[in-house]
Amino acid sequence: MREILKIMRFDFLTARPLAIIPAVTVALIFFGLSLFFAPLICSYITFGAMVFVIPLQAVADKSGFHKLYGTLPVRRSNITRARFLYIFLVHFAVEILELLLAVTAMSLKLYRVLPNQNSEMMQMVKESFEDTRLTLLMIIGAFTVFCLIFSYMEMMGQIYGRENEFKIIMITLGVLTGLLIVFLTLSDHEIIPKIHMPSLPGTVQGLLLLGAALNIVMCGICLIFGEITAHKLAKREL
Amino acid sequence: MENILEISGLCKSYDDFSLKSVSFSLPRGFIMGFVGENGSGKTTTIRSILNMAKIDSGSISVFGLDSVTDTITIKERLGVVFDSLYLAEHLNVRQIEQQLKPFYKDWDSKEFFRRIKEFDLPENRKVGDFSKGMKMKLMIAIALSHKAELIILDEPTSGLDPVARDELLDILAEYIEDENRGVLFSTHITADVERIADYVTILHSGKVWYTGTKDELTESYAVIKGAEKDIPAALKEKLIGFHAYRNGFDALIKTDDLFGLPNTLEYEKASIDEILVYIAKEDKHERNSEDHAV
Numbered sequence: 001m002r003e004i005l006k007i008m009r010f011d012f013l014t015a016r017p018l019a020i021i022p023a024v025t026v027a028l029i030f031f032g033l034s035l036f037f038a039p040l041i042c043s044y045i046t047f048g049a050m051v052f053v054i055p056l057q058a059v060a061d062k063s064g065f066h067k068l069y070g071t072l073p074v075r076r077s078n079i080t081r082a083r084f085l086y087i088f089l090v091h092f093a094v095e096i097l098e099l100l101l102a103v104t105a106m107s108l109k110l111y112r113v114l115p116n117q118n119s120e121m122m123q124m125v126k127e128s129f130e131d132t133r134l135t136l137l138m139i140i141g142a143f144t145v146f147c148l149i150f151s152y153m154e155m156m157g158q159i160y161g162r163e164n165e166f167k168i169i170m171i172t173l174g175v176l177t178g179l180l181i182v183f184l185t186l187s188d189h190e191i192i193p194k195i196h197m198p199s200l201p202g203t204v205q206g207l208l209l210l211g212a213a214l215n216i217v218m219c220g221i222c223l224i225f226g227e228i229t230a231h232k233l234a235k236r237e238l
Numbered sequence: 239m240e241n242i243l244e245i246s247g248l249c250k251s252y253d254d255f256s257l258k259s260v261s262f263s264l265p266r267g268f269i270m271g272f273v274g275e276n277g278s279g280k281t282t283t284i285r286s287i288l289n290m291a292k293i294d295s296g297s298i299s300v301f302g303l304d305s306v307t308d309t310i311t312i313k314e315r316l317g318v319v320f321d322s323l324y325l326a327e328h329l330n331v332r333q334i335e336q337q338l339k340p341f342y343k344d345w346d347s348k349e350f351f352r353r354i355k356e357f358d359l360p361e362n363r364k365v366g367d368f369s370k371g372m373k374m375k376l377m378i379a380i381a382l383s384h385k386a387e388l389i390i391l392d393e394p395t396s397g398l399d400p401v402a403r404d405e406l407l408d409i410l411a412e413y414i415e416d417e418n419r420g421v422l423f424s425t426h427i428t429a430d431v432e433r434i435a436d437y438v439t440i441l442h443s444g445k446v447w448y449t450g451t452k453d454e455l456t457e458s459y460a461v462i463k464g465a466e467k468d469i470p471a472a473l474k475e476k477l478i479g480f481h482a483y484r485n486g487f488d489a490l491i492k493t494d495d496l497f498g499l500p501n502t503l504e505y506e507k508a509s510i511d512e513i514l515v516y517i518a519k520e521d522k523h524e525r526n527s528e529d530h531a532v
Contacts, residue, residue: 006340013337014326059326063366067324070290072341073313238290 007082023048038128043138077230084226095143242420248296262449267417271431274441317381327366342384350383371402464503479516490516
């Protein structure tokens with residue numbers, strides 16, 4: 001575990017100088033907007049998490065990190081595992097930050113200083129500040145979707161190479177969309193039994209529980225992706 | 239004498255190249271020049287030592303430890319300098335130090351910054367903007383800061399200007415003053431090897447052509463010149479890289495074979511550079527140069 005933590009720290013320090021300004025800018029812009037217009041805008045801060053992940057591979061390729069990895073006293077499998085845990089932790093940290101900022105925005109209710117309080121638009125703004133459920137849902141959803149996409153991209157990129165990553169992701173998305181359409185069509189025509197989507201929890205506490213469960217699931221998925229990738233890469237040379 | 243590095247029967251095959259039973263050892267307290275033409279297998283051997291390449295057979299022992307099973311322990315005590323920088327180019331020296339320090343138990347930050355100062359490296363400039371010589375010095379500073387007992391350098395002087403090369407060799411010479419250390423120095427610039435190496439291993443087409451002390455190598459071979467007609471028949475087969483031209487010939491020969499040489503033929507001690515050139519020439523003439531290896 002110590003090796004994994006060292007590599008995660010290494011990855012963070014690699015990305016930090018490139019990511020800190022864009023990430024803070026994104027966070028400030030969306031937090032600023034959320035303060036006045038809707039706390040759920042905080043969920044867009046997840047875009048800021050991207051800049052802590054995306055540059056890593058480009059830097060690794062440009063700077064010949066495969067050589068560095070060959071000289072560091074760390075197992076190669078742990079280098080791979082660390083990257084996936086890093087992706088999870090970056091998204092998790094951003095999710096927590098978003099929750100805190102959203103709570104702050106909801107407490108401050110700064111929309112009250114805006115003009116035309118009685119307009120239809122302002123009524124919608126006001127409602128968004130009262131809809132804690134939707135805000136939570138957006139934050140948890142953004143975390144889950146982005147964390148899943150980035151860990152999957154990382155796995156595909158490491159296994160099949162960065163040049164094939166985009167192609168493979170497009171194929172995956174195409175196949176998944178196709179399957180979903182076929183599934184829904186069959187279900188709609190009652191060729192297969194109708195699928196009822198599980199309803200989301202009706203309370204904030206329920207949603208928080210769902211969020212916690214999704215965090216655990218995503219952590220598990222990242223760990224599994226890490227293991228699969230480490231296993232695939234073990235056969236290759238640095 | 240205890241060996242700091244020992245390679246025995248190392249075999250490694252790729253589609254278009256293979257290392258064939260490479261064996262050599264480096265005793266503690268010495269510098270070994272690891273030479274050979276491009277593509278002779280120097281980098282593959284180094285990658286095998288670092289467990290970056292998976293060996294097909296043979297064994298590699300560093301500090302008496304197995305390079306595969308004890309690779310983590312070995313790398314704690316090993317410094318590596320490649321021909322190009324392998325650090326994040328957008329970071330400066332301070333950020334690099336922050337990044338690397340947790341990986342080594344014996345990391346000494348004071349020593350690192352002392353070396354950085356000594357090597358005249360700017361602390362706040364991106365390392366990607368460093369000159370090649372500065373990048374080499376940075377990698378050496380890293381190796382010295384975690385008290386590496388063995389430094390492996392893969393073509394560190396190629397592309398360096400003479401002043402930077404000289405500085406680098408001085409650093410290595412100073413490093414080896416501690417007799418518990420060792421340096422394996424791969425290069426095709428044989429002048430560097432002649433200057434600082436105690437031992438030489440010549441790799442040719444994936445095989446060890448020579449391994450031993452530098453002095454023994456240079457004393458074992460001579461360049462012979464003269465008229466082709468003066469070569470005794472028994473000697474002709476022993477010539478390495480024989481090259482005939484209009485007014486005569488030249489070739490490499492083992493000094494042991496010089497006995498009974500006619501006075502009409504001239505010879506002089508061969509330099510490492512000349513030895514490498516004649517080995518290559520021998521290949522071009524499709525004669526088996528391995529028969530001539532020491």
